[in-house]
Amino acid sequence: SEESMSVYTLPDLPYDYGQLEPHLIGKIVELHHDKHHAAYVSGANTTLEKLHDARTKEDFGTINQLEKSLAFHISGHKLHSILWTNMSPDGGGEPTGAVKSQIETDFGGFAAMQKQFNAATTGVQGSGWGVLSWEPVGSKLIVQQVYDHQGEHAQGAVPIMVCDIWEHAFYLQYENRKAEWVAAFWKLINWDDVNRRLTEARK
Numbered sequence: 001s002e003e004s005m006s007v008y009t010l011p012d013l014p015y016d017y018g019q020l021e022p023h024l025i026g027k028i029v030e031l032h033h034d035k036h037h038a039a040y041v042s043g044a045n046t047t048l049e050k051l052h053d054a055r056t057k058e059d060f061g062t063i064n065q066l067e068k069s070l071a072f073h074i075s076g077h078k079l080h081s082i083l084w085t086n087m088s089p090d091g092g093g094e095p096t097g098a099v100k101s102q103i104e105t106d107f108g109g110f111a112a113m114q115k116q117f118n119a120a121t122t123g124v125q126g127s128g129w130g131v132l133s134w135e136p137v138g139s140k141l142i143v144q145q146v147y148d149h150q151g152e153h154a155q156g157a158v159p160i161m162v163c164d165i166w167e168h169a170f171y172l173q174y175e176n177r178k179a180e181w182v183a184a185f186w187k188l189i190n191w192d193d194v195n196r197r198l199t200e201a202r203k
Helices: 026-057 063-086 097-107 110-122 178-186 191-202
Strands: 128-135 140-147 158-164
Touching: 026 063, 063 158, 063 191, 097 110, 097 140, 097 191, 110 128, 110 140, 110 178, 128 191, 158 191
Parallel strands: none
Antiparallel strands: 128 140, 128 158
């Protein structure tokens, strides 16, 4: 059926593997995109097919496992899709435009937000992400720790800037030195993309 066809696809990278060097080596980008991100896309599609089968057979004995798997894989796909465009060979520097103004309003300045983001990201216990999100109820930016891809996040908040702190995102280059990876991430950040995402999230 149409419902069981692949829904999610792996996006192309907007740059070559090696273009984020020296801050992030090409081998990590290649493995991270072609293997890890691809696995979340495949996992999401496979889980949708299993849910389709469960509905067809009216057998929901594994529903808890399937729902958890769906959240995990879709969230992994979405966060990685944001990550690739959040980074640029021409990135870095301080925020610009609407993001700069909103950060000043909600955090008292970029330096204060950056310190909170760094602490939250490096403080993730195990696998997860540091995330700057637009929270629509309060109409403000918030920093979040996201465990795995989906745990602990504020429902309805829209990620606009994400830093992957799973070991596969940095370990080949930075080993266990998380803070060095997060410092390198700031040298890659594509503020034009973050601004675009904020504009979309506010709509």
